[in-house]
Amino acid sequence: MNKASVLLAASAAALALTVTGCGGSGDAKSGSSGSNPTLEKAVKYAQCMRENxxxxxxxxxxxxxxxIAAGGPNRNSPQFKKAQQACKSQEPPGITDDPAEIAKDQKEWLKFAQCMRKNGIQDFPDPQDGRLLVPRDKINVNSPQFKKALNACRDVAHVGGGAEDGNG
Incomplete structure (x- = not known):
């Protein structure tokens, strides 16, 4: 995995599939969290994971x-799994390691990947473990062609987590 790759989170949260390419850091500190309980819970979860x-x-x-970009936390490490267990009560909606949910997401993201390829994004990869890893050195997520394909495939996958390019 190289640094030009970005993990696209595929989770079961009730959010529409979007790709963001907006300016700014996009982190929780740059906006108000007072009106978004999901954001508040996610901030607490991130703090808990770091504390653990x-x-x-x-x-x-x-x-x-x-x-989570390439070079981010290793989800398979013992430390990550230990922290995940310690922070389970603060877990925001959409984070899951449930094998049934991952398998469901895998199938949905596979449909999405096939649709993206059918709509002109030939290098769009298949998902791995219910998540998409998009090589940004091969795919420009801000290109008109990508946005057109995304629009055509928006309703194909019903996984909730959404796709983000990490520039958000």
Whole structure:
């Protein structure tokens, strides 16, 4: 995995599939969290994960979602799993390690990937473990062609977490 890759979180949160390419940091500190309970919970979860040893766990974006880029926390490490268990009560909606949910997301993201390829994004990858890893050195998520394909495929996958390019 290279640094030009970005993890696209595929979770079961009740959010529409979007790709953000807006300016600014996009983290929770740049917006008000007073009116968004999901964001508030996500901020607390991120703090808990860091307090429990995952020091490079990211802040959520303004929508309460986590964008974990290449080089981010290792979800398979014992420290991550220990912190995840310790922070379970603060887990925001949409974060899951449930094998049934991951399998469901895998199928949905596969449909989405196939649709993106059908609509002109030939290098769009298949999901892995219910998540998408998009090589940004091969795919420009801000291009008109990508946005057109995304619009055509928006309703294909019914996973909730959404897709983010990490620039958000």
């Amino acid at each position: 040893g995952v020091t490079n766990f990211p802040d959520p974006n303004k929508n309460g979602r986590f964008v």
